[in-house]
Amino acid sequence: MTRKNPPKASKSKPQGTSRPKKSPSKGPIVVKLFIQLSLVGACLLFFWLIYLNAIVREGFEGRRFKIPARAYSEAQELYVGASISQASFISLLQQLGYRAADEAFQAGRYSVRGATVTVFTRGFKFWDGVERAGKIRLQFNAEGITGLNAANGEALLLTRLDPLYLGQIYPGLTEDRVLYSLDTIPERLVLGLVLVEDERFFQHWGISFRGIARALFANLASGQASQGGSTLTNQLVKNMYLSSEKTLTRKLNEALMSIVMELHYSKNDILETYMNEVYMGQQGARSINGFGLGAEFYFGTTLEGLQIHQQAMLIGLIKGPSYYNPRRHPDRARQRRDTILSVWLSQGLISQAEYQRAKAAPLDIANKPRQTNYPAFMDALRRQLASDYRTDDLLAEGLTIFTTLDPLAQTIAEQQVAEILPQTERRYGLAADGLEGAAVLTRPSTGDILALVGGREPRVAGFNRALDAKRPVGSLMKPAVYLAALEQGYTLADPVNDAEVTIAAGDGTFWQPKNYDRVSHGQPMLVDALAKSYNQATARLGMELGLIGVFDVIARLGVSDSIPLVPSVMLGAHGMSPMEVAQMYQTISGNGFYSELNAIRAVSHPQLGVIQRYDLKVSKRFSPESIYLLQAALHEATVTGTSASIQRLLPSHWWAAGKTGTTDDNRDAWFSGFTGDRQLVVWVGRDDNQTTPLTGASGALPIWIEIMARLQPVQERRGLPRSVIHRDVNDAGIAVPNWCDQARSLPFISGTEPPESLSCEEQDNIPATEKLKWWQKLFG
Amino acid sequence: MVAKIIWLKRAAWIATLFLVACQSVVPNTEPVDSLRTPEAADVTVPTMRSQATARALQPVEPPALTKLAPSAESPARADGQQVVTRLQQEALVLQAQGEWSAAEQKLERALRIDADKVDLYHQLATVRMGQQRFAQAEQIALKGLTLTDRSPKFKASLWQVIGQCRSAQGDIGGAREARQEMATWLVDEQP
Numbered sequence: 001m002t003r004k005n006p007p008k009a010s011k012s013k014p015q016g017t018s019r020p021k022k023s024p025s026k027g028p029i030v031v032k033l034f035i036q037l038s039l040v041g042a043c044l045l046f047f048w049l050i051y052l053n054a055i056v057r058e059g060f061e062g063r064r065f066k067i068p069a070r071a072y073s074e075a076q077e078l079y080v081g082a083s084i085s086q087a088s089f090i091s092l093l094q095q096l097g098y099r100a101a102d103e104a105f106q107a108g109r110y111s112v113r114g115a116t117v118t119v120f121t122r123g124f125k126f127w128d129g130v131e132r133a134g135k136i137r138l139q140f141n142a143e144g145i146t147g148l149n150a151a152n153g154e155a156l157l158l159t160r161l162d163p164l165y166l167g168q169i170y171p172g173l174t175e176d177r178v179l180y181s182l183d184t185i186p187e188r189l190v191l192g193l194v195l196v197e198d199e200r201f202f203q204h205w206g207i208s209f210r211g212i213a214r215a216l217f218a219n220l221a222s223g224q225a226s227q228g229g230s231t232l233t234n235q236l237v238k239n240m241y242l243s244s245e246k247t248l249t250r251k252l253n254e255a256l257m258s259i260v261m262e263l264h265y266s267k268n269d270i271l272e273t274y275m276n277e278v279y280m281g282q283q284g285a286r287s288i289n290g291f292g293l294g295a296e297f298y299f300g301t302t303l304e305g306l307q308i309h310q311q312a313m314l315i316g317l318i319k320g321p322s323y324y325n326p327r328r329h330p331d332r333a334r335q336r337r338d339t340i341l342s343v344w345l346s347q348g349l350i351s352q353a354e355y356q357r358a359k360a361a362p363l364d365i366a367n368k369p370r371q372t373n374y375p376a377f378m379d380a381l382r383r384q385l386a387s388d389y390r391t392d393d394l395l396a397e398g399l400t401i402f403t404t405l406d407p408l409a410q411t412i413a414e415q416q417v418a419e420i421l422p423q424t425e426r427r428y429g430l431a432a433d434g435l436e437g438a439a440v441l442t443r444p445s446t447g448d449i450l451a452l453v454g455g456r457e458p459r460v461a462g463f464n465r466a467l468d469a470k471r472p473v474g475s476l477m478k479p480a481v482y483l484a485a486l487e488q489g490y491t492l493a494d495p496v497n498d499a500e501v502t503i504a505a506g507d508g509t510f511w512q513p514k515n516y517d518r519v520s521h522g523q524p525m526l527v528d529a530l531a532k533s534y535n536q537a538t539a540r541l542g543m544e545l546g547l548i549g550v551f552d553v554i555a556r557l558g559v560s561d562s563i564p565l566v567p568s569v570m571l572g573a574h575g576m577s578p579m580e581v582a583q584m585y586q587t588i589s590g591n592g593f594y595s596e597l598n599a600i601r602a603v604s605h606p607q608l609g610v611i612q613r614y615d616l617k618v619s620k621r622f623s624p625e626s627i628y629l630l631q632a633a634l635h636e637a638t639v640t641g642t643s644a645s646i647q648r649l650l651p652s653h654w655w656a657a658g659k660t661g662t663t664d665d666n667r668d669a670w671f672s673g674f675t676g677d678r679q680l681v682v683w684v685g686r687d688d689n690q691t692t693p694l695t696g697a698s699g700a701l702p703i704w705i706e707i708m709a710r711l712q713p714v715q716e717r718r719g720l721p722r723s724v725i726h727r728d729v730n731d732a733g734i735a736v737p738n739w740c741d742q743a744r745s746l747p748f749i750s751g752t753e754p755p756e757s758l759s760c761e762e763q764d765n766i767p768a769t770e771k772l773k774w775w776q777k778l779f780g
Numbered sequence: 781m782v783a784k785i786i787w788l789k790r791a792a793w794i795a796t797l798f799l800v801a802c803q804s805v806v807p808n809t810e811p812v813d814s815l816r817t818p819e820a821a822d823v824t825v826p827t828m829r830s831q832a833t834a835r836a837l838q839p840v841e842p843p844a845l846t847k848l849a850p851s852a853e854s855p856a857r858a859d860g861q862q863v864v865t866r867l868q869q870e871a872l873v874l875q876a877q878g879e880w881s882a883a884e885q886k887l888e889r890a891l892r893i894d895a896d897k898v899d900l901y902h903q904l905a906t907v908r909m910g911q912q913r914f915a916q917a918e919q920i921a922l923k924g925l926t927l928t929d930r931s932p933k934f935k936a937s938l939w940q941v942i943g944q945c946r947s948a949q950g951d952i953g954g955a956r957e958a959r960q961e962m963a964t965w966l967v968d969e970q971p
Contacts (some may be wrong), residue, residue, distance in 0.1 A: 077893060079863040128885035158863045198851075445895035446888075591926040593919070616888060616904065625927040655794045677895040716896040719928040722935075 049256060056260045059240050060273065063310045067179065067398035067606075068170055071381060072163035073405040074450075074601065075126065077137065079158045080148050083712055086115060088408055092617050093119065095407055096164055097300045098168050098534035107305030108131045108296075115140045124162035127402050127602035127610045131160055134300065138251040145318045150380055164407045169382060169394050178292035179398065179606065180303055182272040188349065189303070189311050190292065195726050196340055198232040202267055206233045206258030234256040234272045242617065276399035280314065280577060281321045282366060287322075298326065308350060308357035312340040326365045334363055342663030375461030376454030377405050380579070381599045383467070385646050387604075388612070399611075402601040404448035406441075411440050413451040413680075414458040421456050421684070424702070428693045435692065437703065439463035440582040440681045441711075444674055446616055447586055447595035452579075464685070470667045471685060472573035475533045475555070475642075476660035477572040478686030479588060479630055481542045482530045484553040486626040488545060492633055493754045498537040503567050509742050510570055513539045516662065516695075525733045527633045527746060533660060535571055542570040556621040557593050559581045559675070574660060582681045588630060589657075589674040591719075592622035612688050614708050624721045627750045631657050632747050636671070642697050643671065650675075654715055657705070660696030667691055669699025676713025680704050723750040734762040807834035859892040867893075868903055880910045898927045898934045905941045909948070910924075918945035 029129040076084065076092055077232045084092075093110050094100075101109040104120040111118045117140055123133030132586035136159060139147030148156045182190070200208060206320060208231050213755065230238070237257045242250055261270065274641075279287060288297045291314055299310050316336035317324050326333035334770050338359055345355040359639045381403055393399070412497070412704045417437045425435055433456075441451040454464040463469070465633070486492075496523040503511045513523070521534055529537035542550050549571055554563065563574050579597065587594045595618050632655035638646040642660040650656065658673015667690070669684040682697040686692060692699065727735045729744040735745050740760035748754070788881040867890035874883035887904045896902065901924025910915030927936070943958030 053916070067876070077889075079860055079893070081860045081863070082893075128889065151899075157866055367845075443892070445891060448892075591923065593923045615884060616891065616920065617916060618923045620919055620922050627926075717928055719896070719898075719926050740911075 001199040012385075025372075025464065033687050049260065050295070052253065052257050053260050053264075055241055056237070056257050057264060058259065060265065065175070067396070068168045069385075069394045069397070069399040069401055070168055071166040071378070071401040071403055073166055073403060073407050074448075075124070075131075075160040075163040076408070076765075077158065077160050078136070078145060078148060078156075078346055080145055083144040083714055084408070085144065087685075089117060089138070089145075091411075092161070092408055093117075095295065095372075095411070096161065097366065099300045099366055105136055106301050106307060108299070119161075120305075121159070122162045122305070126160075127164075127604050127613065129402075131162070133305065145547045148403060152550045162477035163402070164405075165372060166371055166378065166403065166405065169378070169385065169401065169539070170391075174288050175287050176292040176293060177276055178291045178296065179276055179290070180272075182268050182275070183760070185272075185275060185291065185303055186306065186311070188308070189306070189315070190275070192311060192340070192349055193275070193315050193318075193343055194232070194271075195349060196343055197235070197318065199230050199435050201271070204231055204233075206262035207231060207255045227695050231258065233261055233270055236270060236277060237261060238277065239277055239662040249314055249640065266575075278318055279321055280317055281325065283371065297369060300369070307358070307361070308354055309337060309341070310364070312344065312358065313337045313363065316340045326363050327368065330363055330365075332388055335364070372407075373459050374405065374410060374452070376458065376464050376466050377449070377452040377599065379454070379464045380449060380452055380460070380467055384599050391500070398606045400604045400606075402603070404443075404450060404600055404601055405452075405599070409441055410453075412710045413441055413453050416703055416710070417453050417456070417682075419457050420703045420706060424684070424694065429694070434464060434686055435694075435699075436469075436687050437682065437684045437700075438469060438578045439683075439703065440466050440578045441707070441709070442582050442586060442597055442679045443677055444586060444589035444679050445677050447597050448592070448601075449582075449597055450678075453670065465683065466578045467684075468577060468685075469683065470580075471683065471689075472572055472574060472576050472663040473581060474572035474663040474668060474670060474672050475535075475538075476540050476581055476584075476659055476661035476672050477570060477574065478530060478533065478596050479634060479659060480554045480557060481538050481545070481550050481570050482526065482633060483557075483588075483622065483626060483630050484545050484549045485526065485541055486629050487553070488549065489623070489752065490526055491733075491752045491754065492496070492525065492629055493727075493729050495524045496524040496526055496529045496537040496731060497536075497540050498522060498524055498534050499527065499540075501536050501540050503539060503542075503543060505566060505568070511539075513564075513568070513571055525729075525731070527636050528641075529661075530633045531637040533637070533642045538571060539567065542644070543567065554584075556594075557587045558584075558621075572663065578681045578683045581670070581683075582679065585672045585674070585679060585681065587621055588634070589679045590618065591626035591631075592620060592623045592624055593618040595619075624719075625724055628721050628724055629747055629749070634659055638673065641700055642695075643673070646673075646705060647699065647702060650709060655718065656708075660701060662695040663699075665691040666694050666699075669694040671700035671704045673704060675708060676715050678708065678711055678713040680707055682707075718749075724748065725750050725753065727753050730760060730762065732763045736760050736762065759768040864890045864897060864900065868900065871903060871907070875907060875910060878910070880907050883907050884911075894918040897929050898938070899937045900924075900926050901927065901943060902937055903933065905938070905945075909941070909945060913949040914945040918942050918949070921945065934961045939965060 020716075062492065076089075090112065098110050098119065101111055102117045103109075104111050106123045107120050109120050116137060118135065118137045119132070120135045121133055124131050135151035136156060137147070137149045137151070138145055147411050148159070150156050188427070198208070200210075200315050211231065241257060242254060256354035263326065276290040276292070278291070278476040279289055280291070281288040281297060283297070288294060292303050294314050294317070295306050295310070301310075308719050310688065313326060313333065313336075316333070316339065317326075319336070322327070324336045325334045341350070341355055341358050343351065344350045350358070360575040376730055381401070384746075385401070389399075393469065417439055421435045421437050424430070425432055435454070435456070437456055439451070439453040440449065442449055452465045452466050452662055455462065485494075488595060499517070500520060503513075507510045515535050516533070520536060521532075524534060524537060525531070526541075528534075529541070547565055547567060547570075554569075559580065560575070561574075561576070561580070563569055566573070583597050586597060595616070598614050602610055602611045615649065635655065637643050637660070638656045639659055643658055646656050646658070654675050656673055658671060661668070661670030667685055667689055670682065673679070681702045682700040684692075684694060684703070724747050726743050726747050728739060728740070728746045730736045730742045735754045735756040737758065737760070742760070796850040820947075867886045871883040871886035871890075873888065876878075884904070884907045887900060887907060889903070890897075891900055901920055905917045905924065908914075908920060918941075921938045924938045925935060939958050939962035942961060943955045946955035946958055
């Protein structure tokens with residue numbers, strides 16, 4: 001083959017003469033090369049665009065809908081007769097970020113004149129309806145609200161404040177925003193933004209060649225990339241996908257992605273996302289995004305409530321939230337605001353008069369809002385949510401969680417735990433900061449968890465004692481024994497033997513419970529054995545009833561743990577958390593009906609509306625009669641028993657019931673009780689489980705009393721079951737005439753009332769029919 | 781089994797009818813005037829289901845809370861009674877429209893203002909029946925019984941609801957007991 005080549009080569013020689021002709025063909029090669037390169041380039045660009053397209057779409061849609069669940073407290077109900085003091089009301093307003101002013105001129109402001117408070121409420125979309133923003137006037141006296149009127153003087157029957165924002169469910173996420181849809185954002189704010197940031201927003205395709213040209217010129221002139229020709233779309237792309245470095249590549253990507261974004265989404269979608277997305281400031285680790293939260297963060301009001309100068313300030317901020325931070329650099333911020341105002345004036349968005357007024361207005365920035373921080377409650381909330389929702393949904397779906405937390409009650413509970421523990425330490429000569437405490441406040445009628453204190457430093461998220469400190473409950477378990485007795489036909493007047501007792505524990509050892517005062521009290525009545533918390537009498541009673549009966553009652557009260565079937569459990573040798581105790585006592589305060597304790601009222605979805613409500617569920621566990629008698633005995637404890645200081649320290653017309661608990665060597669001090677529609681469990685002890693000199697009455701009860709004194713629960717009418725009657729009895733439990741000195745009235749289930757005697761001193765508490773006749777005694 | 785199902789259906793049917801009757805007998809509540817219409821008395825037409833009932837009752841817009849005229853009574857501490865009564869009336873209107881969930885929300889709001897108003901439990905139990913949640917309706921009515929002994933008529937109406945719920949669940953014996961209880965309270969009410 002190679003040999004044949006030379007002739008061919010010689011043949012081609014003559015063609016060599018045409019070589020000069022080849023030089024003009026260089027052009028096509030370059031063109032060809034150019035076309036080839038362009039094709040490769042276009043190909044690369046095409047694939048690059050596909051890549052960017054994926055990023056844009058995923059980011060845009062993901063970001064728009066990936067919003068972590070936000071939790072809110074219960075809202076304060078306002079009506080004539082509501083027992084909230086003026087001082088508490090004002091402190092609640094402040095907690096909610098309302099600002100005091102001479103006149104409540106915009107949403108989020110209030111004014112006080114004597115006993116009258118005028119509030120411009122912010123309004124809120126609740127799960128059960130919308131509460132509109134508006135001005136209301138409230139009158140107070142010592143009891144609570146005595147007058148409630150709308151701005152026009154019309155009487156209002158019922159309204160409520162917006163709830164307190166508790167935070168995102170998972171605090172690891174730092175971006176925070178309040179979503180607004182474009183049609184709910186004030187028009188001037190939207191137009192004002194477009195005018196200032198991107199005048200041709202509604203004309204361009206995502207990039208502005210004029211802007212780029214201007215920026216290019218400026219950058220070339222200065223020799224560095226310092227200016228950008230950003231459209232709103234560019235800014236959104238930059239915020240959402242790109243770093244803040246100023247390179248040509250980034251700029252190119254930004255332009256391409258902007259075009260892609262404009263291809264996929266409408267101008268309105270882009271504008272709405274921008275207004276909810278834009279970075280507006282920082283509070284610690286929390287980044288303030290979007291105009292809605294910006295209005296709240298800087299002015300304590302809603303987007304709808306913003307005045308012109310406030311709108312201008314927010315829009316001015318976008319250029320540099322840190323540089324123009326009105327709290328740190330008020331002069332700079334004001335200049336920026338005024339620039340915005342003059343642009344608006346020149347573009348005809350505002351009138352000359354509006355401009356003058358707005359320009360003359362001070363910056364009027366609110367104090368930095370306090371960040372609510374209730375780690376113990378949020379912990380309980382997360383645990384409840386975890387059983388019903390997937391973490392992904394809680395992170396992404398933008399759910400709103402309406403909780404049962406009562407901010408006023410929570411503040412009171414936290415303060416009292418934090419104040420009383422040091423007092424107790426001083427009084428008993430204990431090392432400072434050695435004691436810890438926990439409290440669970442609930443509403444018996446519904447099982448709502450109103451407040452939760454997980455330790456004496458309630459802001460520190462750490463060991464949540466209210467949920468996780470499982471400590472022996474001591475005498476808090478006793479009501480179960482007495483309830484079992486009442487169910488089995490015992491009466492409150494029946495004598496119980498309080499002599500020393502030795503019980504075989506079943507494993508070869510013996511259990512010898514002793515009374516706290518190391519004294520036996522003879523034959524006290526059942527009611528007193530519980531009210532005075534006698535261990536020996538309770539152990540004997542429990543053994544008489546049988547462990548199975550007592551444990552059945554414990555389970556029905558709502559203690560779900562598997563408890564070892566040993567006698568010492570009757571005196572509380574079983575570890576429970578304050579929350580579990582609250583669940584157990586809920587059944588007692590709930591008149592024998594079990595309701596699961598609950599931290600959530602409802603969950604709503606931004607598009608689907610309310611997706612779940614936690615409505616009232618009750619389930620009967622005990623007869624109303626038995627529970628009535630048990631409540632009476634627990635009430636006796638607060639009058640003459642171990643918690644008699646309640647009677648002394650709280651208003652005498654209050655009806656309270658409760659039980660102290662003290663464990664071996666005073667390691668744990670408990671009190672669990674209820675009054676009105678409030679139940680509170682308090683635990684005090686040491687984290688290292690060392691001994692203290694405290695009892696339930698000296699360690700936990702003072703906290704209970706102080707919290708209740710401040711909560712002022714409305715005292716309720718108490719129902720009396722039809723078959724319950726009252727009899728006057730003496731100390732031996734004999735029905736005696738009511739003029740006897742020691743006569744006291746006790747409730748009995750009809751048919752079980754004690755034998756009657758005409759003698760006040762009658763001691764023989766045995767029904768006449770069972771008494772031995774004289775001849776039986778003689779020969780018996 | 782089939783017979784049982786048929787029976788259950790019948791029970792549910794009867795309960796719905798009772799329920800309709802109940803709506804016009806809510807004790808201790810000043811009924812909304814518009815509900816005292818002849819239609820309200822005629823709703824026991826056997827073919828009517830709860831939603832049809834609502835239509836027959838001529839839906840009435842619940843009056844907005846904000847539009848109320850001030851009460852003639854002293855505005856001094858009323859323990860929220862007036863508010864609770866108004867919420868109950870609004871709930872009643874919603875019940876008449878078959879808006880069970882909305883009615884329930886009104887009542888639960890009222891319950892958090894006054895937790896021991898026995899007729900609130902009665903009304904809530906009625907709503908639960910409307911939602912066909914008979915077991916829970918019965919429990920709520922039973923809890924209502926523990927609240928107050930002010931008037932035998934409350935007890936009687938609660939026992940009536942309990943009886944209906946038990947019937948609906950197929951508990952014939954329990955329903956009979958409830959009716960007997962109701963009767964004893966009605967006797968008590970005689971002067």
